[in-house]
Amino acid sequence: MxxxxxxxxxxxxxxxxxxxxxxxxxxxxxxxxxxxAAPSDLVDLSLEVNGQRRALRIDPRTTLLDLLRENLGLTGAKKGCDMGQCGACTVLVDGQRIDSCLALALQVEGRKVTTIEGLARGEELHPMQAAFIEEDAFQCGYCTPGQILSAVALLAEGVADSDGAIREGMSGNICRCGAYPNICAAVRRLRGRG
Ligand code: FES
Ligand code: FES
Incomplete structure (x- = not known):
């Protein structure tokens, strides 16, 4: 040694x-x-990320999470478990939440991806971002981008009609800090606002 x-x-x-x-x-x-990958093995990919059309040439084995973080520099989606168990990597694809660590980037060819960086409108926070702040729904913040995007999709799914349904709907997003009561409160705050 x-x-x-x-x-x-x-x-x-x-x-x-x-x-x-x-x-x-x-x-x-x-x-x-x-x-x-050898240069000859690279493939073309075109998709929309946070409202911007992006065209890249990538290793076909690249996951959507790695594409966002490593190729596009969007580090809001976090790599927690890298195996579909924690939800830290949650992003929206055509409005639906997915674990980006489990998807190949090529699977979202031509589709619209939204990350936490694309949720606010300029200086104006998305209502779910504001609700997380108002309800103090995070501690270290590592899980928070995934929690917020998951919560946005959950409300769009229209199934968060009870506290139990919120807990069930958010159960794919793990928070090691245990901020669950506040996270549920943030979702509850927006429930029914349409
Ligand atoms: S990093 Fe994707 S689910 Fe944990
Ligand atoms: S706020 Fe720390 S992991 Fe959720």
Whole structure:
């Protein structure tokens, strides 16, 4: 190990001592990121993001979440679990909420994507953004973009007719800070306003 080991060296060293150095020396492999696509493998993608037409050339394996965050610099959608369990990556596609970590960018070819960056109208917050502030519906804020977009879609779905229905409808969005009562209050505040 080098004199000033990096985090990876420490992790590999820890694994090695836990399972036996011989194993790592021999046949075990450490997972690596997939290789970048060759230029000839890139594909064209056109879609609308927050009202703007975007045309890109991308690796066909790119998820919608990575496209937004890495290709377009829209970091409002968060990568929490990256496997469809937390809702932190929620965005709207043609007005419907989806976990963007589970969708390939190519699946939204030609469609309209809305992220938290596209919800306000200039300086004027979307009513759901304002309701989250009024109800103090966040602490660290990591889950909040996904919560807000999910709440917007939930009201559009027209099924949030009781507190239980709000809790059920928002159950795909996890908040590690436990701001659930305030999040429900924010949705309740707007329910019925049309
Ligand atoms: S990051 Fe997509 S559901 Fe958790
Ligand atoms: S406000 Fe921190 S995770 Fe929800």
């Amino acid at each position: 080098p004199p000033n080991p990096g985090r990876r060296d420490v992790l590999v060293g820890g694994i090695a001592s836990a399972i036996g150095l011989g194993l790592l020396d021999g046949c075990a492999t450490v997972p690596t990121a997939p290789a970048a």
